[in-house]
Amino acid sequence: MTTAVDDACPLCGGTGSRPSLYRIASIPAHSCLLMDTREEALAVHEGAMELVRCPRCGYLANRMFDEALTAYSSRYEDSQAFSRTFVEYARGLARRWVEDWDLSGRTVAEVGAGRGDFSRLLVEAGAARVLAVDPTIDRARLGEAPGVEPVVRRVEHPEDLPACDAVVMRHVLEHVDAPRALLGALREALDGRPDAPVLVEVPDARRILAEGAFWDVYHEHCAYPTAETVRELFESCGFEVRSVSSVYDAQYLLVEATATGVPRAATLDPDVLGRLAAEADGFARRVGTRVERWRDLLGAAADDGAEVVVWGGGSKGTAFLAALGGLRSAVRNVVDVNPHVHGRFVAGTGHEIRGPEDLRAHPADLVVVMNPVYFDEITAEVARLSPGARIVALGR
Template sequence: MSAPPPETYAGRACPVCGRPGGQPVHEVAAVPVHSCLVMDTRADAVAIGQGSLAVVLCHGCGAMANRLFSSDAMAYSARYEDSQAFSTTFLDYARGLAGRWVTDWHLEGRTVLEVGAGRGDFSRLLAAAGAGRVVAMDPTLDPARFGEPDDRVALVTEAFGAGTDLSGVDAVAMRHVLEHVDDPGALLRDLRAALDGRDDVPVLVELPEAGRILAEGAFWDVYHEHCNYLTRDVAVELFESAGFSVHAATLAYSGQYVHVEALPTGTVRPMRLPSSVAAGLARDADRFRSAAREQVATLARAVEQSAPTGRVVVWGSGSKGTAFLHALGPTARLVDAVVDVNPHLWGKHVAGTGHPIVAPGTLADEAVELVVAMNPVYATEIRAELDRLSPGARLLALGHAGVGAERVLTPRRRA
């Protein structure tokens, strides 16, 4: 992972709070600007535009941001396919989250706006959980991809902005949006202004929890689309500085996500990060750099040692899989294919490396030696598929199955 020269980003201020300087966390000179665009051919995948990573920790507000992020390079469209709803593990989780938010905030029969609805999967779940009407808002929404219409879900192919009218909305849900926004504080302040005088309207947000990324040295969770990385403490401070009162900030999905539940009852103010939190972040960021290098080396060896005796595949073609394959460098050529349960990706190719994306069923065609899973949350689901399709395959899942848990490495099963 070659790094961009420091002079290209050293003078750039934190996009969240505007303070200069900071602590370098992770640098990569060239990465695909998009990880989840549907690429029809290998040539198109290899030729995708490139950006750079220069993630820097701001000692003032605690946000980690890519100081070389280019919003002009982003091209979100209906071709952006990041749905996880074809995994039973994820669907069970998302259904439970929708039900909890509807129940806890008494949204039965009420109107919920989902900002950044993507393919509309979660909007359907909110409606199924009892919300009376769900407005799915996203400029990339595709009615054909959404599928069978649902009278309870209205599709709005627009982005949320300062002029968005929220007068008829009883709650706002926003999942995995803030990390894609160069200045998440500005978005939250616009949302707070739009809800002025609506003190009873909850804002329910899910975003990646960066503390887990730092702790695991999870280089596969750092990519160009995600231009900022917030720990739970920093996320709470960001919301409160934007004029929200945070009622809960809980970890979910084995510590990978944080759920922030807030009401627009606070006052806009500058961010104030406790010195103890800032010091802990600095230590964790410093450890990440060495941990990430060690992870890349260890995982590359695992691929290199397995390739001579059988097929090596990656399970999960999204942003994690793209970042993982890119970080492997020349070793990525030893990976035969990438498996994904999303049928809209079958026959497509991974951005940057061009690896073919195949259906799980193809693993039965030829014995597999090693499967590298991009997320340990899915290890049980994947293992069950492997036992059916390629029982001898070893499964190596990146990261931890939870805070303090060990890496999941299943012993080889004999047919």
């Protein structure tokens, strides 16, 4: 049953009732913090999740997000740069943006650069200089990266954006509780620069809604944009949106825009709102079906004495394990290709994260893949390290 809550929508500012689609009373406040011990992982700060839909503009948001619980620092580790599949995709995206927007030999600011993985790829693609803007970045975290310069700050005001010819943001907006403030700062900083694009990548909530993908819902994700709502966000903030496209097996949206529009109130066509409501309002039911399916599968594996591992120690793995309740004990440990997380522990459940080679010494009977995009890549590794293991993936 859908209920409604009253507070202001981050996109349109509407203060009427927003239908509540899905609630989680207690989840890790951060799903990608490096936990050095099992005890620390089990004692991690807890947040809550309540996904609500604005009936006026369609915006989906976590109204229980609490910025005081966030702890973005050098301990926040979400790099996917150790997956061959992901690197090939990211390299292609960097080339596409540099070529399509004539950024060869120019200066790009990557806002929310993390470890600078994509900043390096932009230089490789032809950008002369990339300013890696992130409050957690420093030269040690960045490593050897010719052409990449760390800028240790958040972008909250127009003057926070360093001089540049383009802005790139990948997987930043979904972490921002006040997206209009951030985009407003970028719009003002780039005013009068029709040649300076803002190039953005965000998760696509439409797939999450359709699949009942409970493994893609986290406390620290404030926003869950669809193609329609992210376009409206940019256009109402004064950007001219050149394109919104679905990529990476419909997991991500790419937004390409310039600061050449006129700010206005945010709203959405009633027919579009109706379609979004129909897609969103059954989300909790779909989640329930998905969770029960996985509990049944892992319960049967536990009854058979099977050795079960989860492949993927990031946000998806954290959310998946948290949703299993008592059956999380059926999972022996987590495997991840990112060496920075090896020997650490999953926030909230305390599962140890090990490297793929651990499967050679400790074979698995069942491997649960957190992202089907990597299914072929992981299947090849499992065949090499733990022949005969059954492999299943979320979303399949």
